[in-house]
Amino acid sequence: MALLDVLLELTLIVATMLVAATLAIVGPRRIVAAIRDFRWRLEACLLPLAVLAAVLLLRWSTQDVVQRLERRVLENNITPQLSAFDQAMLEPVIVLQSFQTEALTSFFVFIYIYGYAFLLIFPFIAYFALEEMDDLSTLILSFTANYAIGLLFYTLFIAYGPRNLSPELFEGLLYTAFPQSGALTHEINQNTNVFPSLHTSLSMTVFFLAWVTREKYPSWVPVAGFLAISVALSTMYLGIHWFSDVVAGTVLALVSVYIGVNYTVEEIVDGIRTFVASRFQSPKADGE
Amino acid sequence: MDDAGPPTTRRNLLAGASVAAASGLAGCLEQLWSQAETTGPDQVSLTIKTVPADDDRLAATIASRLRENYEVAGIDATHEPIGEAELYRDLLLEGNYDVFVARHPGLDEPDAFHGLLHSRFVGEQGWQNPFQLADLTIDDALEVQRRADGDRADALDELLDHLLMTTPYTAVAHPHALGGRRDEIDVPSPPERPHEFLDVLSLPDNGPRDGPLVVGVYGEGLTRRLNPITVDQNRIDGLLGLLYDPLARRIDGEYVPWLIDDFEWDENDPLRLRITLRDGLEWHDGESLDAEDVEFTYRFVEDTSLGAVDDGIPAPRFRGRRTLVDAATVVDSRTITLTFTETTPAVARRALTIPILPEHVWTDRSTLLVDRQPEALAHDNDEPVGSGLLEFGEATTDVELELTPVEDHALLSAADRPDVLEAFPRYDGIRFEVAPNPGAMVDALIDGEIDITAGGLPPEYAESIRDADDVSTATGTTDAFYMIGYNAQHSELGHPHVRRICSQLIDREHVVTEFFEGFADPATAPTELVGLRRANWPGDTLDDERASTLLDFPGTAGEVDPRAARSLFREIHYSYEDDALLGSSG
Numbered sequence: 012m013a014l015l016d017v018l019l020e021l022t023l024i025v026a027t028m029l030v031a032a033t034l035a036i037v038g039p040r041r042i043v044a045a046i047r048d049f050r051w052r053l054e055a056c057l058l059p060l061a062v063l064a065a066v067l068l069l070r071w072s073t074q075d076v077v078q079r080l081e082r083r084v085l086e087n088n089i090t091p092q093l094s095a096f097d098q099a100m101l102e103p104v105i106v107l108q109s110f111q112t113e114a115l116t117s118f119f120v121f122i123y124i125y126g127y128a129f130l131l132i133f134p135f136i137a138y139f140a141l142e143e144m145d146d147l148s149t150l151i152l153s154f155t156a157n158y159a160i161g162l163l164f165y166t167l168f169i170a171y172g173p174r175n176l177s178p179e180l181f182e183g184l185l186y187t188a189f190p191q192s193g194a195l196t197h198e199i200n201q202n203t204n205v206f207p208s209l210h211t212s213l214s215m216t217v218f219f220l221a222w223v224t225r226e227k228y229p230s231w232v233p234v235a236g237f238l239a240i241s242v243a244l245s246t247m248y249l250g251i252h253w254f255s256d257v258v259a260g261t262v263l264a265l266v267s268v269y270i271g272v273n274y275t276v277e278e279i280v281d282g283i284r285t286f287v288a289s290r291f292q293s294p295k296a297d298g299e
Numbered sequence: 300m301d302d303a304g305p306p307t308t309r310r311n312l313l314a315g316a317s318v319a320a321a322s323g324l325a326g327c328l329e330q331l332w333s334q335a336e337t338t339g340p341d342q343v344s345l346t347i348k349t350v351p352a353d354d355d356r357l358a359a360t361i362a363s364r365l366r367e368n369y370e371v372a373g374i375d376a377t378h379e380p381i382g383e384a385e386l387y388r389d390l391l392l393e394g395n396y397d398v399f400v401a402r403h404p405g406l407d408e409p410d411a412f413h414g415l416l417h418s419r420f421v422g423e424q425g426w427q428n429p430f431q432l433a434d435l436t437i438d439d440a441l442e443v444q445r446r447a448d449g450d451r452a453d454a455l456d457e458l459l460d461h462l463l464m465t466t467p468y469t470a471v472a473h474p475h476a477l478g479g480r481r482d483e484i485d486v487p488s489p490p491e492r493p494h495e496f497l498d499v500l501s502l503p504d505n506g507p508r509d510g511p512l513v514v515g516v517y518g519e520g521l522t523r524r525l526n527p528i529t530v531d532q533n534r535i536d537g538l539l540g541l542l543y544d545p546l547a548r549r550i551d552g553e554y555v556p557w558l559i560d561d562f563e564w565d566e567n568d569p570l571r572l573r574i575t576l577r578d579g580l581e582w583h584d585g586e587s588l589d590a591e592d593v594e595f596t597y598r599f600v601e602d603t604s605l606g607a608v609d610d611g612i613p614a615p616r617f618r619g620r621r622t623l624v625d626a627a628t629v630v631d632s633r634t635i636t637l638t639f640t641e642t643t644p645a646v647a648r649r650a651l652t653i654p655i656l657p658e659h660v661w662t663d664r665s666t667l668l669v670d671r672q673p674e675a676l677a678h679d680n681d682e683p684v685g686s687g688l689l690e691f692g693e694a695t696t697d698v699e700l701e702l703t704p705v706e707d708h709a710l711l712s713a714a715d716r717p718d719v720l721e722a723f724p725r726y727d728g729i730r731f732e733v734a735p736n737p738g739a740m741v742d743a744l745i746d747g748e749i750d751i752t753a754g755g756l757p758p759e760y761a762e763s764i765r766d767a768d769d770v771s772t773a774t775g776t777t778d779a780f781y782m783i784g785y786n787a788q789h790s791e792l793g794h795p796h797v798r799r800i801c802s803q804l805i806d807r808e809h810v811v812t813e814f815f816e817g818f819a820d821p822a823t824a825p826t827e828l829v830g831l832r833r834a835n836w837p838g839d840t841l842d843d844e845r846a847s848t849l850l851d852f853p854g855t856a857g858e859v860d861p862r863a864a865r866s867l868f869r870e871i872h873y874s875y876e877d878d879a880l881l882g883s884s885g
Contacts, residue, residue, distance in 0.1 A: 082385050091346075091377045171380045175351035177363030179814070183352065190738025197519070197697075197735040202353050203382065 014194040021128060021195070028129045029136065036133075036231050037140045045140040055144035059151040059276040066158050077166050078201060088169040093206060093253040094176060103254040104173050104181055104247045111248075116188050119245035122238065123185060124192060126245075127210055130217050130238045137228055146224050153216050153271030160263055161209045170206040174250035185249040208252045211260030212267065214239040219268045342879040343791050344375035345801075348389060349400040351380040353736065354518065356757050360814045361471060361781060361805070362400040364857065368804040372853075372864035373880035384520070387530050390429045390784070391615065397789050398801070402474075404536075405778025406830050407549055408837070409455050410646045413441050414619020416467065430467045431788045437461060445623075445642045451837070462829045463849060465795040468784040469802035470822040470830045472811050476754040476775040477818050479515075479744045479764045488775025489754035490514070493540030494550045495775075496729060497688060498719045499751065500704075506725035511701060513730050515740040515749035521733050522694045526680040527654050528600065528614035535731055536753065541702060542583075542685035543654035546574065546593070548717075552834070554648050555717045557710070558588070558655060558686070560633075570625075570639045572647070577709045578633065582657045583690040590635040595658035597627040597637075603673045605665040612671055623650040645837075660684050688720070689728055703728040744770055758816040780822065780830045791882055796871040802849055804864065809857035823850060 033042060045052065097104060138147035174183030186193050218239035221232045243260070246252035252260075347369075349355075349362035362378055369376035381389065389395040406412065416430070416437050440458035444451045478489025485504050490496040499505065500512060516535050527539040547554045556562070558576055565571035580588035600621050602611030613621070623646065625638045639647045664675035683691050688708050692701035704724040710716060711723065732749050734740035741760045743749045745767045754777065764772050783802065785792040792798055807821035822828045826836045828849055853863035865875055874881050 082382060083388075086385075088379055088381060091379055094378070169381070171351045175353055175359070176378060176380050177359060178352045178356045179360045179363050186736050186738050190734075190736055190742055193735030193739050202351060202519070 017191050017195050021125065024125050025128045025132065028125070029133055032129070032133055032234070033136055036228055036234070037137050041140040049139075052139060052144055052147075056147050056151060058280070059148045059155070062276050062280075063151050063155045063158075066155050066162075070158060070162050074201075077162070078203075081166050081169055081203065085167060086169065087167060089206065090169070090171045090176060093170055093255050094173075096255045097173070097253050100254050104250065107244065107248045108182055108184070108250065111182070111184070115248070116184055119241070119248045120185060120189050120192075122241045123210070123245040123249055123251075124189075124195075126238050127214060127242050130214055130235065130242065134217050134220065134235075137231060138224070141227060146220070146227070148275060149223075149271040150217075150220055152274065152276055153220065153267040154213065155276075156267035156270045157209065157212050157216060157263060160266070161207065161212065164207060164259075165204040168206055169203045170253075170256075171203060172205040172251045172256075173247075173253060175202055181250040183250045185251060205252050206256050207259030207263050208243070208246050208256040209260065210246050211243045211252070211257045212263040214242040215261050215264035216267050216271075219264060220271070223268070223272065340874075340881040340883065342373070342375045343873075343882045344377070345369060345397045345789075345792075346377045346379050347398045347400060348379050348381055348386060348396045350383045350386055354383045355402055356759075357474070357781060357814055358400050358402055361783075361810060364810070364814075365398075365400065365783065365805055368854075368859045368864075369801070371859040371861050372800075372804060372868065373861075373875055373878055375879070382519075391530055394429070394431050394786065394788070397786050397792065399784045400471075401782060401784065403780050403782050403830060405780065406835065407778060408646075408649070408835050409444060409458070409831065410649055411619060412437075412458065412462075412829075413445070413622065416441065416462075430784055431786055432467050433787075434461075434465065434467075437465075445640075445646050451643065455837070459825055459829065463825055464799070466785075466798040466802050466849070467787060468782050468830075469849065470828050471781045471783060471805055471807055472815060472819040472821050473780045473827060473832060474777065474815060474819040476777040477756045477758060477761060478752040478754050478773045479741060479756060479760075479770055480751040480773045481744070481747065482769050482771055484512075484750050486751055486773040489752065489756070489773045491536040491754035491777060491779075493537045493687075494548055494717075494719045495754075496537055496541055497723065500726055500729070501719060501721045501723035502725065503722040508726055510726065511703075511728045511730040512726040512751070513732055513749045515732050515734055515743055515752040517734040517737050517740045519735075520697065522697055522700045522731075524679045524681075525683045525691070525694075526675075526678055527656070527683075528603070528616050529676055530615045535700070536755065538700070538702075538731070539683070540654065540687075541689045541729075542683050542687045542691060543656065544686045544688075545652045545654050547648065547651040549649075549652055550717070550719060554651065556715065557717075558593075559651070560713075564644065565636075568638075569644075570641065570647075572637045572639070573630070574635050574637065576633045576635070577713060579709045580686060581709075582659075582684050582686050583705065584657075584660075584684045586657065586659055588655070588657070588686050589632040590629040591632070592658045593635050593655055594627045594629050595662070596653065596656045597621065597624050599656060599661055599665070599675075600653060603665060603675045604667060604671075605662070607665060607667055607673070608671060612673055612676070615676070617653045620650050620653055623647055655686065657684050657686070688723065692728065698733055700731040700733070701728065702730075758814075758818040761816070761818065774818070776832075778832060778835065780827075781819075782830060794871075794883070797873075799849065800864075800867045800871070803851055803853060803867065804859060806852045806854065806857040807850065813857065 134150050135147070138150055141147070173181035218235045221228065221235035225232050243257050247254060247257060347362050347366055349358045352359040359380065366376045366378040386399070386401065390399055390401070406415070416432060437458065440454045440461065443454035444458065476489045476491060478486065480486045484499070485502050487498055488495050490499055521535050524534065525539060527543050544557050546557060546559050548557050558580060559574055560577040561575040563573045565573060576588070576590060576593070582588055599605065600614045600617050603614050604612045623639055623642055625640045628636045628638070630636060637650070639650070661675060664673065664678055666674050668674050668677055688705055688710065689702035690705050692703045694700040704727065706724070710720060732743065734743055737757050737760055740749070740752055741763055744752055744764065751773070754775070761772050764770050783805065785798045785801065787793055792801070807823065811817065811819045811821045820827070824833055826833055853867055854860040868880055873883060
């Protein structure tokens with residue numbers, strides 16, 4: 012029940028934002044053109060989409076296995092280190108939370124949930140409406156890299172966020188201001204997965220790509236920049252992430268964008284195919 | 300000749316430099332050597348393990364404050380949150396910790412110390428001596444207080460003195476049971492224990508209503524494992540006790556016959572109890588429950604491999620209570636005799652509270668999966684077959700779990716029907732609704748989606764319930780307590796004096812007012828400091844004098860005064876360097 016209500020509200024609000032932004036930034040003419048010949052556009056990015064879907068499916072289907080591996084076998088709890096790094100960096104989370112007002116909390120809760128969802132979905136629409144599908148493929152590959160590398164880190168490290176370490180020092184503002192959102196976040200993630208912050212990395216990825224495509228959508232750059240930085244700040248303000256998670260998330264975004272811009276899924280798939288083929292054929296080659 | 304100067308100078312320079320370098324290096328080396336040869340003592344470092352705030356805000360808050368206090372006292376303290384299930388693994392199964400903060404489910408009476416402290420349980424699993432303690436004085440006192448011929452009061456007195464002095468662990472506060480309810484539902488005590496749930500279902504003023512009583516709980520993975528003999532998984536408090544009936548239940552300090560119809564102490568042997576089971580007892584799958592099941596349970600809890608492993612593999616739970624029973628012998632299908640180890644009837648009856656398991660389900664689970672791991676200890680028991688007044692309906696992973704009433708249960712037609720079953724059932728069982736966090740649970744209560752919450756509501760939510768319409772808070776008592784435990788195998792924590800000072804470094808009054816918002820009692824009396832509410836201590840109320848050192852907090856209003864803390868450690872001959880407390884070894 013609660014989950015459905017939250018999802019419905021999320022869908023309505025984000026859809027409204029998407030429509031408004033599409034009209035303002037992409038423009039009606041491009042949209043009409045994109046809808047008219049959607050078929051080749053879809054075909055052009057089918058492979059990257061399939062790879063992204065595969066990674067997300069892997070992430071979803073291995074949740075139990077990953078959790079067991081993370082918590083019972085590898086058992087690398089880095090929470091004390093993350094907390095110590097925060098202390099060394101003059102406690103950014105505590106500083107941010109010291110500015111706490113009701114309005115600011117509402118703003119950051121809105122950004123963390125709705126702003127983030129909008130920021131992630133809008134580029135798909137915007138790049139779909141372009142003349143070529145290269146940017147869309149880059150976006151999809153970068154997202155894939157984010158999720159894949161993130162999953163690796165989440166398996167390797169147990170890390171709890173500030174709100175979970177000490178409710179006395181750090182307030183878990185998201186769940187006090189908007190407890191129902193817990194139904195959503197529980198569905199998507201576990202509380203031991205905070206390093207790196209995927210909220211930050213995916214948002215920053217969108218922002219960096221907005222910069223790469225600045226000539227096609229100049230007005231998107233400041234919007235993406237504002238939202239991405241707000242998302243990064245919100246994760247700390249709401250007590251969910253440490254400063255180190257945000258730093259690591261930004262680095263992950265840079266790496267993912269580098270991969271997305273310099274490689275294509277076809278190249279990577281070809282590369283893997285050649286590698287596997289050479290592995291399988293080499294014994295035969297030796298024998299001959 | 301002119302050009303002879305510079306080479307000489309250069310050579311001299313080089314020579315001088317190399318001499319200087321060599322001697323400098325030698326000096327440096329000497330220092331390195333002496334450092335390597337005499338390793339000075341390092342700073343004392345302690346890792347405090349506790350659950351994340353999602354699992355227990357209060358434990359997380361106490362641990363956070365404790366870390367700060369340790370730091371002020373010069374200890375290199377680290378606070379490591381770890382999931383509830385993993386914490387129990389580390390504490391109760393693997394002994395992998397220095398200091399922990401946890402909520403203990405409670406000690407009903409002093410004999411419960413037996414499982415918690417006796418050295419025979421070093422290396423065993425469960426709340427069985429998690430402190431890695433081997434203290435013969437404690438062992439001796441524990442044995443004597445059980446024996447019929449011993450002077451129990453004296454032995455307990457000695458035990459308490461010794462525990463306060465050596466402090467293997469310390470209680471911080473006894474929380475009040477706190478929950479919320481819709482106004483139309485009467486809740487004598489926010490339910491955590493099985494009989495408290497039954498009580499709400501049975502009060503004549505409640506309902507009647509078609510449909511189950513909807514109970515809110517919160518947490519992660521609560522419905523994944525329904526195995527009553529394991530400790531390594533989160534669970535809904537009281538749920539398994541509702542499904543599995545024991546021979547007798549302890550309700551408000553009294554032992555209420557449950558599966559037992561009649562019992563009789565042997566006239567010739569004061570350690571032999573003859574029990575007659577109620578007529579018509581059935582398992583939820585329709586099989587009849589008889590004396591064989593009871594005999595099996597006591598055998599199985601002692602050795603879950605049923606003889607496949609040489610020394611046996613005891614169930615991680617119920618160990619302290621199991622050791623009270625020497626043997627269980629079937630007389631006929633409804634009669635069984637329990638022979639107790641040397642003990643008094645007052646203590647022996649604790650063994651009757653172990654839940655009885657169906658032999659036809661659990662026998663096969665004695666198969667070893669791997670070395671020393673019977674299936675019974677790894678099994679999720681996802682379709683539990685018990686004999687309780689509620690039977691398992693269905694569970695939707697992590698969201699809902701439904702129990703339906705057994706309307707033809709033998710207890711309901713019994714002449715000595717327990718009070719907590721007065722008008723059972725006024726609802727079609729119980730549906731547990733699992734919320735992601737306490738805030739969402741409280742919202743669900745206020746919106747009317749749930750009828751009551753289980754106990755264990757964090758105190759900071761009390762106000763939002765009081766401010767809302769048609770809902771109220773419910774309070775009650777519980778035996779549970781928040782404790783700080785120490786690993787006696789740690790190089791510094793092995794010293795009782797160090798544990799005592801570490802136990803002083805938390806301001807119990809401050810914890811109760813600030814963190815519990817008053818919904819708790821600070822541990823101040825001697826019995827409370829070892830985790831027993833005064834009411835659960837037999838005999839006289841003890842004078843509070845003995846507790847005084849432990850309560851002597853070196854600071855004010857929760858803040859440690861560094862000078863006062865250091866002088867405590869200096870008194871026991873520890874030293875400081877640059878404000879760091881140095882270890883005694885090294």
